Amino acid sequence: MIYLFLSIIASSWIFVIFKLFSKYNVNTLQAIVVNYIVASISGIVAYSEPINLVIISKQDWFYGAMILGVVFISVFNLMAYTTQKNGLSVAAVANKMSLVIPILFGILVYHESTGFLKITGIIVAIIAVYLTSIKTNNDISIKKENVIFPLLVFIGSGIIDTSLKFLETSYVSKNDIPIFSATIFVCAAIIGLSTLTYKAFKGSLKISLKNIIAGIGLGVPNYFSVYFLIKALRHDAMESSTVFTINNIIVLLVSTFAGILLFKERLILKNWIGILLAIFSIILVASSI
Template sequence: MIYLLLSILSSSIIFVVFKLYNKFGVNTLQAIIVNYYIACTVGFFGYIKNLEISEIPAQSWFPGTLILGVLFISVFYLAAITTQKSGLSVVSVATKMSVAIPVFAGIFLYKESTGIFKLSGIVLALVAVYLTSIKTREGLSIKKENLIFPLLVFLGSGIIDATINFLETTYVSETDVGLFSSTIFAIAGIIGTCILLGQAIAGKLKLSLKNVLGGVALGIPNYFSIYFLVMALRNPGFESSVIFTMNHVGIVTVSTLVGIAFFHERLLRKNWIGIFLAILSIVLVAYN
C-alpha cells in the first residue's frame, strides 16, 4: 500500500508542476522532453547497479518500452491539440477516464475478481473522475469534428497503463523495475529530441533556461510516479484493477485538494460530489 500512496503523491506533485508552468510561462514541450532525460537519469543513477547499456536491447521487455516511449510523446501531442480545440477540462476527463481500460483489461484478460463492491466502486470512481474534472457549470463542449482527439487521448492513456501492467506482469523482474522505468523515459526523450531538432531546422526553436528548470522539476516526480506504480502492481495482495482504480481516483482527489489549498481554486457543487464519490469508491474497492 505504501507504494500506491507514494505513486499518488508523485503524480499529484506533477499536477503542481504543470500548474506552475502556466504561472511562469514555461514551454511545455521543451520541459516535457527535458523531464524525460531527468527521469531517466534518476533511475540510472539511483536504482540501477552493474548496468551495461549494450545489454538493454536484449531484455525481453525492451520492445514494449519502445511502444511506451512512442505513446508517451504521442499522447502528449494529442493532449496539446485537444486543449487547443476543446479546452483543458476535456483533456483532463479523457486522461483520467482512461483508467477504465487497464481496469477492465485486468478483469477480462487476467480474470480478476468482479465482486459487487468492487464493480460498484469502479463505476463510482468513473463518475467521480468526471465530476471532479469538470470546472465549468456548462460541462464539456466538444465539436463533432474534434471528438477524435480526446478519444485518442483516452485510448492512448489507457493503453499506456495496460501495457505497463502487461510488461510488469509478464517480463519485468523485481530487480529490473528501475531499469525498465528509466528505459521508457530514455526512449521518449530521444523521440522528443528528434522533434526539437526538426523545430531547430525549421527555425522555430527557442530554448530557455526556465524550460530546462521546469523539466528538472517535473522529471523527478515523474520517474517515481511510474516506479512506485510498477512496485504497487507487484503487490500480490491487490489486483491490478484495484491498484489502477485507487491510483487514478487518489490522484484526482489529492490534486483537487492541492488546487484548493495552494492555488485557491473554487469548486462547484458537482466537484464536491465528485470528491465524496471518489472517497466512497476507494472504500468499496478496498473493502472488496
Template sequence: MIYLLLSIIASTLIFIIFKLFDKYNINTLQAIVVNYFTACLFGLLMYDKPIIVSEIVSSKWIYGAIGLGFLFIAIFNVMALTAQRNGLSVASVASKMSVIIPIIFGIYVYNEGVGAQKIIGIVLALVSVYLSSIKSKNIDNPTKGLWLPILLFFGSGVIDTSIKYIETTYLPGNSIPIFSATIFAIAFVIGSTILIVKAIRKPFRFPVKAIIGGVILGITNYFSIYYLLKALNHESLESSTLFTVNNVSIVMISTLLGLIFFKEKISKINWAGIILAIISIVIVTLA
C-alpha cells in the same frame, strides 16, 4: 506502504508542476523533453548492474518499452494541457479513472470475474469523467473542451494496462530501473526529434527556466513510476487495494490543492463527478 505513499506524492506533484509551467510561461514540450532525459539518467543511476545495450535490445520487454515511449511523450503533453486548461481536478480524475481500462482488459484477457458491481463501477467511472470535466462557462455546449480529458482518460488507461501487463509477464523484479530508463530514453528521442523539426521550420529559444522545470519534472516523474512499480511488486499489497488507495488519494489531494493554491472554481456538477469518481474506484477495485 511507504512505496505507495511516495508514489501518491510524486504523482500529485506532476499535476502541480504542469500548472506552474502555465503560470510561469514555461514551454511545456521543451520541459517535457528535458524531463525524460533527466528521468532516464535517474533510471540508469538506480540500476545496480552493468548496462549491456545488446541485452536491453534483445529483452522480451523492449517492444513494450518502445510503445510506451511513444505513449509517454504524447499523453504527458495531453496531461499538461488538461491540467492547464481544465484544472487539476479534471486532469487527476481523467487520468486516475483510467484504472477502469486495465480492469476491463483483465476481464477479457485474464478471464477475471465480472458482475453487477464491476459493471456499475465502470459506468459510474465514465459518467464521473464527463461530469468533472464540464465547466460552467460551457454549460450550453457541454461537449466543448472535453476532448482533452477524454483523450487523457483513454491514453492513461492504455499506459497503465501496458505497464501492468509487461510487469507481470516479462519484467524481472531487478529490471525495474533499466526498464523505466529505456522508456524515458525512447520518449526523450521522440521529443527531441519533434523539437529539432520545429527548430528547422522556425528557430526558437530554449530558456533556462524550461531546463530547470524539466529537471524538476523529470525527477518527480521518474519516482512516480519507480515507486508505483515497487509497490506493485510488494507482496503485502494486493493490486486492487493499491490502485484504490493510489487513485482516490491523488484525485482528492489534487482537487484540494487546486482549490487552495490555484483558486480553481469547482461547480456542483464537478463535485458530483469527483465524488462519483471516488465511489466508482472503490466499487470496481474491491469488486
C-alpha cells in the same frame, strides 16, 4: 501499500508542477523533453547492475518499453492539442476516464475478482472522475471534427497503464524495474529531442533556463510515479484493477485540493459531488480487498 502511497505522492506532485508551468509561462515541450532526460537518468542511477546496452536491448521487455516511450510523448502532445481544440475539461475527462481500460484488462485477462463492493466502487469512481473534472456548469460539448482527439487521449492513456501492467507481469524482473522505466523515458526523450532539433533548424527554438529548471523539477517525480506504480502492481495483496482505481481517484482528490489551496481554484457543485463520490468509491474498493 507503501508503494501505492508513494506513487500517489509523485503523481500529485506532477500536477502541481504542471500548474506552475502555466503560472510562469514555461515552454511545455522544452520542459517535457528535459523531464524525460532527467527521468531516464533517475532510472539509470537507481539501477544496481552495470549498464550494458547490448544486454538491455535483448531483454524481452525492451521493444515494449520503446513503444511505451513513443506513446508517452504522443499522449502528452495529444492532450495539449485536445486542450486547444476542445478545452481543458475535455482533455482531463478523456485522460482520467481511461482508467476503465486497465481495469477491464485486469478483470478480463487476469480474471481478477468482481465482487459487488469492488464493481460498485469502480462504477462510482468513474462517475466521480467525470464530475470532478468538469470545471464549468455547462455540459461538455465536442465538435464532430474534433472528436478524434479526446478519443485518442482516452485510448492512449489507457494503453500506457495497461501496457505497464502487462509488461510488468510478463517480462520485467524485480531488479529490472529501474532500467525498464528508464528505457521508456529514454525513448520519449529521443523523440522530444528530435522535435526540438527540427525546431532549431527552422529557427523557431529559443532555449530558456526556466524551462530547463521546470523540466528537472518534473523529471524526478515523473520517474518515481511510474517506478512506484510498477512496484505497487507487483504486490500480491492488491489486484491491478484495485490499484488503478485507488491510484487514480486519490491522485484526483489530492490534485483537486492542491488546486484549491495553492492556486485558489474554485469548484462548482458538480465538483463537490464528484469529490464525495470519489471518497465513497475508495471506501467501497478498499473494503473489497
